[in-house]
Amino acid sequence: MKKVITKLVSAVAFSILAALSVIQPLNVSADVPYETFSQDGYGDYIKCQTAYTPVTSIYKFVDPATEDVYYMSNASDMMLGDDGYLYVVDTDNSRIVVGDTSGNYIKTIGSEDTLYEPSGIYVTSDGTVYVCCPKESRRASSGYVAVFDSEGNLITKYGTPTSVLYGEETFKPSKIIVDKGGTMYIVATGNTNGIVEITPDDGGTFLGYFGTGDIYVTIADVIKNLILSDSQLARLAKKVPQTNKNLCIDEKGIIYTLVEGITTQTQPLKKLNKAGSSMITLEVMPYYGQAVAVGAYSNIYVATSTGVIYEYSEDGILLFRFGGTDSTNSYRTGLYTSSGSPQAIDVDDNDYIYILYNINGSAAIDIFKPTEFADYVHKSLGYYQSGDYTNTKLYLERVINMNSMFDYANQAMGLALYREENYSESMAYYRLAKDTLGYSDAYWEIRNTWLTHNVVYLVLVILVIFFGIRLLKAWDKKKGIFNPIRKLTKPMRDTLAYKRLVFGRRFMRHPIDGAYEIKHYGLASMVFSYILIAVYTIIYIINKYFAGFLVKTVKDGRYQVASDVMIWFIGIITIAAFTYLMCTINDGEGKFKEIFAGYVYSMTPYLFIQPILFVIGKVVTNNEMFIYSFINLIMIVYIVILMFIAIKEINNYSVGETFKIILLTAFAMLVFALIMFVIYILIQQLASFARSIYGEVVYRIEN
Numbered sequence: 001m002k003k004v005i006t007k008l009v010s011a012v013a014f015s016i017l018a019a020l021s022v023i024q025p026l027n028v029s030a031d032v033p034y035e036t037f038s039q040d041g042y043g044d045y046i047k048c049q050t051a052y053t054p055v056t057s058i059y060k061f062v063d064p065a066t067e068d069v070y071y072m073s074n075a076s077d078m079m080l081g082d083d084g085y086l087y088v089v090d091t092d093n094s095r096i097v098v099g100d101t102s103g104n105y106i107k108t109i110g111s112e113d114t115l116y117e118p119s120g121i122y123v124t125s126d127g128t129v130y131v132c133c134p135k136e137s138r139r140a141s142s143g144y145v146a147v148f149d150s151e152g153n154l155i156t157k158y159g160t161p162t163s164v165l166y167g168e169e170t171f172k173p174s175k176i177i178v179d180k181g182g183t184m185y186i187v188a189t190g191n192t193n194g195i196v197e198i199t200p201d202d203g204g205t206f207l208g209y210f211g212t213g214d215i216y217v218t219i220a221d222v223i224k225n226l227i228l229s230d231s232q233l234a235r236l237a238k239k240v241p242q243t244n245k246n247l248c249i250d251e252k253g254i255i256y257t258l259v260e261g262i263t264t265q266t267q268p269l270k271k272l273n274k275a276g277s278s279m280i281t282l283e284v285m286p287y288y289g290q291a292v293a294v295g296a297y298s299n300i301y302v303a304t305s306t307g308v309i310y311e312y313s314e315d316g317i318l319l320f321r322f323g324g325t326d327s328t329n330s331y332r333t334g335l336y337t338s339s340g341s342p343q344a345i346d347v348d349d350n351d352y353i354y355i356l357y358n359i360n361g362s363a364a365i366d367i368f369k370p371t372e373f374a375d376y377v378h379k380s381l382g383y384y385q386s387g388d389y390t391n392t393k394l395y396l397e398r399v400i401n402m403n404s405m406f407d408y409a410n411q412a413m414g415l416a417l418y419r420e421e422n423y424s425e426s427m428a429y430y431r432l433a434k435d436t437l438g439y440s441d442a443y444w445e446i447r448n449t450w451l452t453h454n455v456v457y458l459v460l461v462i463l464v465i466f467f468g469i470r471l472l473k474a475w476d477k478k479k480g481i482f483n484p485i486r487k488l489t490k491p492m493r494d495t496l497a498y499k500r501l502v503f504g505r506r507f508m509r510h511p512i513d514g515a516y517e518i519k520h521y522g523l524a525s526m527v528f529s530y531i532l533i534a535v536y537t538i539i540y541i542i543n544k545y546f547a548g549f550l551v552k553t554v555k556d557g558r559y560q561v562a563s564d565v566m567i568w569f570i571g572i573i574t575i576a577a578f579t580y581l582m583c584t585i586n587d588g589e590g591k592f593k594e595i596f597a598g599y600v601y602s603m604t605p606y607l608f609i610q611p612i613l614f615v616i617g618k619v620v621t622n623n624e625m626f627i628y629s630f631i632n633l634i635m636i637v638y639i640v641i642l643m644f645i646a647i648k649e650i651n652n653y654s655v656g657e658t659f660k661i662i663l664l665t666a667f668a669m670l671v672f673a674l675i676m677f678v679i680y681i682l683i684q685q686l687a688s689f690a691r692s693i694y695g696e697v698v699y700r701i702e703n
Contacts, residue, residue: 032322033332039318041407041434042555043283048403051311051320051377052353052368054333058086059364061099061106070097070105075363077175077291078344078356081123086365088356089118089131096121096131096148101354101367109152118146120175120187126150132173134189142171145184145198158184158198161206169193177249185210185255187244194276195244195257211257211276213241213266242266250294254279258289258302269302271316280316295347297381303345303355307336317408319377331359333366351378373402380412389416407433414438421445436550440622447621500528504604511642515598515649519590524597530569532600532607537568539610548617551628572599574669579647582664588651598646602639609635 038048061070073092081087085106088097094116096109109129110118120132127150134143136159145158160171172189173196179185186196194209242259249255255272268289270278286302293301298314309323326335336342336357343363344356353368370378380395393416399409414429415438427442451458476482492498503523507514518524541564544554576596583590590598609631616628648658 032334033326034322034324034334036320036322038320038406038408039284040405041411041432045284045321046405046407048320048406049373050371051322051374052309052370055352055367055369057333057364057366058099058101058103059362061097061103063105068105070099070108072097072363074358074361075356076119076343077121078346078354078365079121079123080346080348080354081127082125083127084348086354087121087123087129088363088365089121090363091117091119092361094118096129101348101352107152109148110146110154114146114148114154116143120173122176122178124178128155128178130176130178130184132176132186134172134174143173144171145173145176145186156203158204161196161198161204163206165208166196166206167193171196175244175246177247177255179249179253183207185247185249187247187257190243192241192243194241195247195255211244211255211270211272213243213259245289246291248292248294250298252298256292256294256300258286258292269300269312269316271300280312280314282312282316282318284310284318284321286310290342291345293345293347295351295378296349297378297385299378299381301345301347301353303342305341307341309342309345309353309355313381313408317411319408320374334368351375373399376402377406377409380409384412384416389420392416411435411438414442418442423449431549434556437622439549444621444623447619499523500525504532504601504607507601507642508604508608508638511602511645512649514601515646518594518597518601518646519650524591524594526593526596529593529597529600532603533568533572536603536606537565539607540564540568543610543614543617547614548620550620550622550625551613551617572596572603575599575665578665578668578672579661582661582668583647583651586657586661586664588653588661590647590650594650595647598650599643602642602646605635605638605642609638 032050032053036048036051037045040046059071062068063070072088072090075088076091077089079087085098085100087109088099090097094110094112096115096118098106098109100106110131115131116133116135116137118131118133122130124130129148129150129152131146131148132143133146136142136144142160147155147157149155160166169188169191172191173186174189175187177185182200184196184198184200186198188196192213194212197207197210199205199207245258245260247255247257257270257272259266259268259270267278267280267282267285269280269282269286269292271280273279286304286308288305289302290305291303295301295311299319300310300312300314300316302310302312304310307323307325308321310318311320312318323334323336326332326337329337331337331340337359340357340359342355342357346354348354351370351374355366355368357364357366376395376398380392380399383389383391383395393413396409396413396416399406400413403409410429411433414426414433414435417423417426417429418438418441423442423445427439427446430439430442472481500523503514503517506517541561544552544564545559547553573596576592576599579599580588580590580592580595582588583595613628613631613635616631620628644658644662647653647661648655651658651661653661
């Protein structure tokens, strides 16, 4: 009996676990010393499953035949050749060390006779090796590019270009790539003109500069150019383009570059077309980019000097961000110290990542393999690029089942469904991914189909409503069909309360008369002003949190109703109070409740136009968004004009005096905000001081 019960319990437990595994797949995160992040549809970092795990580290290459050991010192570059070997620029030893991914030594290319402190390398598909040397010798000011054949024999050297077009720039090549036609693209240290482009024809012909860096001009620069003389401007430091740090090239011949250092004004990573312009725009920036590589699916990898590794899609969307700085200096794989930051990065056909870095002068290579999660992401990319949407969706579904918040998968699923003309589901996935452009395109197709089938009925309904209203008005004018209703509601419409409540409509149409009536006919009521503000607040909250996806400005699930209410009530009261104070000082005739009511009734266009905008926001696509923006602009301008007239007429000001009051009010509010900020900081410091005293007292009492 006990055995039967035991088996029954085991069966039930197994069934429950099996069911749970179907409902919620168990994702085990690899034990790594770093966290992995992705990017959500709002452009924010979001934690996700580990994408890459460390496999091994290569600190030396060992010759399997002789057991000789080859260490590398201050290595500065590395490339994985088509032969599967790692070509490492052993800078301090003035050589190229070649080994396999298991740490076995293959050969050495170059020596002190042919290379001097090399810094960059590129290996072509036929095994030709190009090596950058920034200097020819210790005392030399310029360098050269050395070219070796697949056997390691020196073929030629390219020194400083002799072309007049090159100018007098010192030639210090640091990084290099070569296209399939043999043209060299060289990053030269200190050269701000761009990437040096040299063809092997006639012993090396300078073709020009490619991918020139951006020059960022600030507002301060514009002002200086306007007010300073030519002699004063000549003494200022000149703006120069940003210099390139590193580069790589993919199978299609597209060149990717990293600019020097950190930039908050321009894109640090560029994917250049033939004209030298970038084809991608990043939302997540790889600041302090050190090296760049391209994977099998045109995905872009960037290693930074801070130890962070970025992986982007071919469109510049962040897929994964991992790694970081090892503050403990414990040399944990995947984390890097300030003295051992990554120098180079490359990727093989199996998506294994190779990162070259230095530790106290000695070089090492970390190897990372993709996890199942990253593998699914990459396979979906590959199938999508080949046009196989069935398998694309298969792997994207696996990604989404593992992490439904991985918005890139939702976006890619929406795109795959869109290609299959499944616009309804496509729109749903675009909505999950917060992709407004894709959502707009899918919605346009759905709306277009609906209009095609229903446009006749829609026109008929509009015509019936239009002519029905005209007919009722004509009938009422002739027969007075609505007279009983007017007679019944007349006592209510004659009350002051009703007039105050609906006064906003008259204020909109006749603001000068409306301001006069507020001042002289008792229509300035604090109670009804508060009621109108409450109505405005409700409309604002509905529009903010339930507007159409394309016009919604708040993130999903982020509700701040209390602050929304405060914005309207405290905001209008504060503006009215400061306006009243300024008017009192400047001989204004308006009372506080009159100015307050004037501001509130000036907001009446919001009451009538915002609901229309709400409906428009539900039905427009990005192509018609100008309609929404234009109507919204009209509403804002209308409100501002009404407020201006209200201040002017209630206080009996001229136009110039009204502008003066508005500027004084704005200045007074700014000063008040600064004072409140200072008080807040002082209170915070006082509270911190009190907590410190309390903690010290408690500590001394206990000890």
